[in-house]
Amino acid sequence: MLRGQMMDRPLMISSLIEYAALYHGDQEIVTRTIEGPIHRYGYRDALARSKRLANALQRLGVGRGDRVATLAWNSQRHLELYFGVSGLGAVLHTINPRLFPDQIAYIANHAEDVYLFVDLTFLPLIEALAPKLKSIKAFVILTDAEHMPPSRLERTLCYETLLAEASADFVWPEFDEAAASSLCYTSGTTGNPKGVIYSHRSTVLHSWGACMPDALDLSSSEVILPVVPMFHANAWGLAYAAPMCGAKLVFPGAKLDGASLLELIERERVTLLAGVPTVWLALLGHLAETKKGLGAVRSIVIGGAAAPRSMIDTFQRQYGVNVLHAWGMTEMSPLGVVNRLLPKHAVASNEQRLDVQVKQGRALYGVELKIVDDDGKELPRDGKAFGHLLVRGPWTANGYFKGEGVRLGAGEWFDTGDVATLDGDGYMHITDRAKDVIKSGGEWISSIEIENLAVGHPAVAEACVIGVPHPKWDERPLLLVVKRSGATVSREEMLAFLTPKLAKWWLPDDVIFVPELPHTATGKLLKSKLREDYRLHRLPAS
Ligand code: AMP
Numbered sequence: 438m439l440r441g442q443m444m445d446r447p448l449m450i451s452s453l454i455e456y457a458a459l460y461h462g463d464q465e466i467v468t469r470t471i472e473g474p475i476h477r478y479g480y481r482d483a484l485a486r487s488k489r490l491a492n493a494l495q496r497l498g499v500g501r502g503d504r505v506a507t508l509a510w511n512s513q514r515h516l517e518l519y520f521g522v523s524g525l526g527a528v529l530h531t532i533n534p535r536l537f538p539d540q541i542a543y544i545a546n547h548a549e550d551v552y553l554f555v556d557l558t559f560l561p562l563i564e565a566l567a568p569k570l571k572s573i574k575a576f577v578i579l580t581d582a583e584h585m586p587p588s589r590l591e592r593t594l595c596y597e598t599l600l601a602e603a604s605a606d607f608v609w610p611e612f613d614e615a616a617a618s619s620l621c622y623t624s625g626t627t628g629n630p631k632g633v634i635y636s637h638r639s640t641v642l643h644s645w646g647a648c649m650p651d652a653l654d655l656s657s658s659e660v661i662l663p664v665v666p667m668f669h670a671n672a673w674g675l676a677y678a679a680p681m682c683g684a685k686l687v688f689p690g691a692k693l694d695g696a697s698l699l700e701l702i703e704r705e706r707v708t709l710l711a712g713v714p715t716v717w718l719a720l721l722g723h724l725a726e727t728k729k730g731l732g733a734v735r736s737i738v739i740g741g742a743a744a745p746r747s748m749i750d751t752f753q754r755q756y757g758v759n760v761l762h763a764w765g766m767t768e769m770s771p772l773g774v775v776n777r778l779l780p781k782h783a784v785a786s787n788e789q790r791l792d793v794q795v796k797q798g799r800a801l802y803g804v805e806l807k808i809v810d811d812d813g814k815e816l817p818r819d820g821k822a823f824g825h826l827l828v829r830g831p832w833t834a835n836g837y838f839k840g841e842g843v844r845l846g847a848g849e850w851f852d853t854g855d856v857a858t859l860d861g862d863g864y865m866h867i868t869d870r871a872k873d874v875i876k877s878g879g880e881w882i883s884s885i886e887i888e889n890l891a892v893g894h895p896a897v898a899e900a901c902v903i904g905v906p907h908p909k910w911d912e913r914p915l916l917l918v919v920k921r922s923g924a925t926v927s928r929e930e931m932l933a934f935l936t937p938k939l940a941k942w943w944l945p946d947d948v949i950f951v952p953e954l955p956h957t958a959t960g961k962l963l964k965s966k967l968r969e970d971y972r973l974h975r976l977p978a979s
Contacts (some may be wrong), residue, residue: 451609452522461683490521632838657683664712695723764797820860875904881977896924
């Protein structure tokens, strides 16, 4: 082989913050702190403090490959941990505080975390859990000496004191780019959570992918407000991609309600928002109440769950904001596809454009996709055939921490657990999670599609469709609806609303109104629980 003669520089996470400090040193990172006030500084300061943190960690005995955990909101301190921990060669383990306490204890023990950095908000949770956390040497409270609370916890340290005592002189080590950099557990609906372990290389490559114009189109003119938490798939990679391109970051801390978000959006002239649909429902509610607009926001990334057509339409037509529907998963760092319209759609009608935008989008370079049937045979990309969605690429996991779950060999594909179509233009459309698809008379019914139509009814705040056992058809769809406050709608009205929009055999057999629906720690409908709760529900004879 004739080898290329190009430098083999390792792709290191520390190089992202070094670059941002050098070329965008004054670009701001703004945080609504847990203590209350707004904090602002530039990438130059973020680098200096990440280096102080790296020195402090070293003094605490943290070495290469050690896991350092966080239980924290989106903030400048969490960003410093992203770079200080991984930059040192240790592994940043972002724990999702919305998990059940026992799951938190399970994953902290499973990861063998040596330190836990915790926001003031989560102190009561940790006080209750501390006796179960076996490997943790100390809890570092993410605050300054003045705000250190009295605590029953033994072994607590103050973050700001640690940093103040450490030097900002630190040379990031260079090591194999394949080394683990961070760890994020996925909460499957059954069984214990499994750890996805990213590398420096996968993280840097994913950041490049995210910045690309047909992906999130990030640059130094962008002001990004990630509502998606830094404990959920690295805030969709934004905490790394923003310094790569020098974008301004605005962190909302613990306040994710519509009013608090809007205040930041207006004051900081935010241009790009990112988060799951439920957050945007709250923001839209607030906008409707206050009759306000979205200021300088140009785009809003909606992912994590399907973006309903009505939501896309409202953001675009009423608020002049371009919706970027996106799909991915923790195992994919997480970005897989982003929905941008093609030049040919410029002449399409609003409805035709929405037909495209309800799909999740087209693959980024670096993500290979295909759909297969139950026997693994590839299905056509015709927008009609749907099958198991498989993926492959340099930022997709090939296994889980400590060898649990699947272990893929070179060239093998990862089964996402989603069921999807791929059309001739490459747009992928999720029809369901494989385990949520409703199997009726040997055919599949997409629960997501019915849900998306149902939330288009003005009286519906949230909808969920599950399959319930049926003696003749195997399963039939049952629609659960949470009404908007003050709104009224009957079962018959709901069905009449859906009838013209659905194939007859897709129409739910029953509609039940519920005060609320259960969600997982990452904001997805907890359908396994609902299936269990409604297993014995008697559908009316049709
Ligand atoms: P997580 O690993 O928690 O981010 O969950 C990943 C899963 O969320 C995917 O496998 C999908 O089932 C679902 N998901 C993510 N984005 C979307 C989307 N835009 N539309 C529908 N489902 C989505």
